[in-house]
Amino acid sequence: LDICSQVDGRSYCGLGDAATWPIVGAIKAFRNEFDYWIEHKCSPVIGKHVPPQPESINPLLTLVPA
Secondary structure: OOHHHHHHHOOHHHHHHHHHHHHHHHHHHHHHHHHHHHOOEEEEOOEEEEEOOOOOOHHHHHHOOO
């Protein structure tokens, strides 16, 4: 959310501002689910574990450390 607040309102392009809104909205609406997923590596809704993900060639694109 900190990154989103740094982008929103500071972009020369209107699309830059709008790009943060879905992320902020999803985190505000489903914060507990995001936190659960990060801590337990499984969905709180269906309880299935996350399948192994192939390693990214770009470490900046990796959302969850392996």
